[in-house]
Amino acid sequence: MNEPASDWSEAEAELMRATYRSLLEHGYADLSVSRIADELGKSKASIYYHYDSKEALLTDFLGFAVDRFEAAVAAETGDDPSATLDDVLDRLLPRTLEEEHRQVQTVILELRTRALTKPAFREAATEMDDRLAATVREAVETGIEDGVFDDTDAEAVAEHVLATANGAMYARATTDREAAAATVRDSLEAYLDETLGRR
Amino acid sequence: MNEPASDWSEAEAELMRATYRSLLEHGYADLSVSRIADELGKSKASIYYHYDSKEALLTDFLGFAVDRFEAAVAAETGDDPSATLDDVLDRLLPRTLEEEHRQVQTVILELRTRALTKPAFREAATEMDDRLAATVREAVETGIEDGVFDDTDAEAVAEHVLATANGAMYARATTDREAAAATVRDSLEAYLDETLGRR
Numbered sequence: 001m002n003e004p005a006s007d008w009s010e011a012e013a014e015l016m017r018a019t020y021r022s023l024l025e026h027g028y029a030d031l032s033v034s035r036i037a038d039e040l041g042k043s044k045a046s047i048y049y050h051y052d053s054k055e056a057l058l059t060d061f062l063g064f065a066v067d068r069f070e071a072a073v074a075a076e077t078g079d080d081p082s083a084t085l086d087d088v089l090d091r092l093l094p095r096t097l098e099e100e101h102r103q104v105q106t107v108i109l110e111l112r113t114r115a116l117t118k119p120a121f122r123e124a125a126t127e128m129d130d131r132l133a134a135t136v137r138e139a140v141e142t143g144i145e146d147g148v149f150d151d152t153d154a155e156a157v158a159e160h161v162l163a164t165a166n167g168a169m170y171a172r173a174t175t176d177r178e179a180a181a182a183t184v185r186d187s188l189e190a191y192l193d194e195t196l197g198r199r
Numbered sequence: 200m201n202e203p204a205s206d207w208s209e210a211e212a213e214l215m216r217a218t219y220r221s222l223l224e225h226g227y228a229d230l231s232v233s234r235i236a237d238e239l240g241k242s243k244a245s246i247y248y249h250y251d252s253k254e255a256l257l258t259d260f261l262g263f264a265v266d267r268f269e270a271a272v273a274a275e276t277g278d279d280p281s282a283t284l285d286d287v288l289d290r291l292l293p294r295t296l297e298e299e300h301r302q303v304q305t306v307i308l309e310l311r312t313r314a315l316t317k318p319a320f321r322e323a324a325t326e327m328d329d330r331l332a333a334t335v336r337e338a339v340e341t342g343i344e345d346g347v348f349d350d351t352d353a354e355a356v357a358e359h360v361l362a363t364a365n366g367a368m369y370a371r372a373t374t375d376r377e378a379a380a381a382t383v384r385d386s387l388e389a390y391l392d393e394t395l396g397r398r
Contacts, residue, residue, distance in 0.1 A: 167366025
């Protein structure tokens with residue numbers, strides 16, 4: 001479904017997985033290319049062979065995270081548009097958030113927040129939201145074409161879902177209002193049921 | 200409406216306004232107590248008399264920002280629940296964002312993002328969202344009591360509106376997807392019209 005996953009060579013994918021483990025272990029603030037190299041079991045030079053800077057590596061990591069997200073949604077739901085929407089919500093806005101998932105969301109938000117001041121992160125965050133919105137929009141369009149959803153403005157639904165999920169994710173990571181996230185999840189599902197005529 | 204505004208002495212309010220101007224001028228990264236003191240035209244010692252640390256001052260600043268927000272909404276809309284909801288959306292999620300407003304939102308997000316790692320900011324962000332959600336919830340409750348809105352779950356509506364507005368604000372500050380913000384604003388109004396039975 002959606003865009004084909006980018007082509008990551010096995011060496012690149014290994015580097016991205018090492019970056020992921022380093023981010024979980026050290027957090028964004030204490031991340032360094034040295035630590036990623038340690039995690040990878042290779043030299044710093046081998047990383048700088050692929051990337052000019054930590055920033056370049058981390059902006060690519062955001063793209064890798066979206067690729068993994070899309071591949072996981074596609075593997076789980078195939079072409080079923082309603083299941084796709086539910087799975088996207090389960091991943092972005094689960095009713096309860098497991099510890100590793102919480103750490104991943106925090107790391108993604110820390111990286112995205114660099115976009116407030118760094119153009120390279122802004123570009124990566126823009127692409128990330130473009131792709132997430134496209135995943136939702138295409139599922140809505142497919143459901144309308146298949147006659148399982150009411151005819152509606154798929155782009156508006158996609159942007160609404162993305163903004164609400166992003167906002168709840170952001171609030172969950174920056175406040176102690178955990179119950180609010182579950183309330184928003186329920187409300188967002190009710191909005192989709194109503195707007196798409198889902199039962 | 201809502202909570203009574205906190206009681207800021209004139210000296211405290213002056214300090215908060217100087218903090219606001221310093222944040223707009225220097226951004227969060229280059230902010231210092233010295234710069235706030237310069238802006239205030241007083242000594243650093245006079246600031247440390249009130250606050251132990253820059254962090255304590257800035258978490259209070261988030262409370263000051265919410266006080267100003269609530270006072271502005273109340274002054275603009277009085278007790279009209281539908282006007283209150285529209286005014287909240289105009290302030291959080293305007294269709295086009297003026298430059299100063301954009302800077303203010305960026306500064307607030309930079310401060311809130313400290314909550315990812317700093318408990319004091321997390322507490323301030325929690326209180327901020329509690330109060331914003333209460334503003335929306337109380338407007339919805341008033342509208343239901345007055346018979347101008349359909350009977351509905353006011354808390355769910357409030358959390359939905361807040362998450363969507365926060366998400367769109369966050370995306371606007373961290374991406375180049377400016378058109379998406381206007382799309383979300385339209386969709387959020389349509390959601391309110393539908394859910395509350397507004398014409």
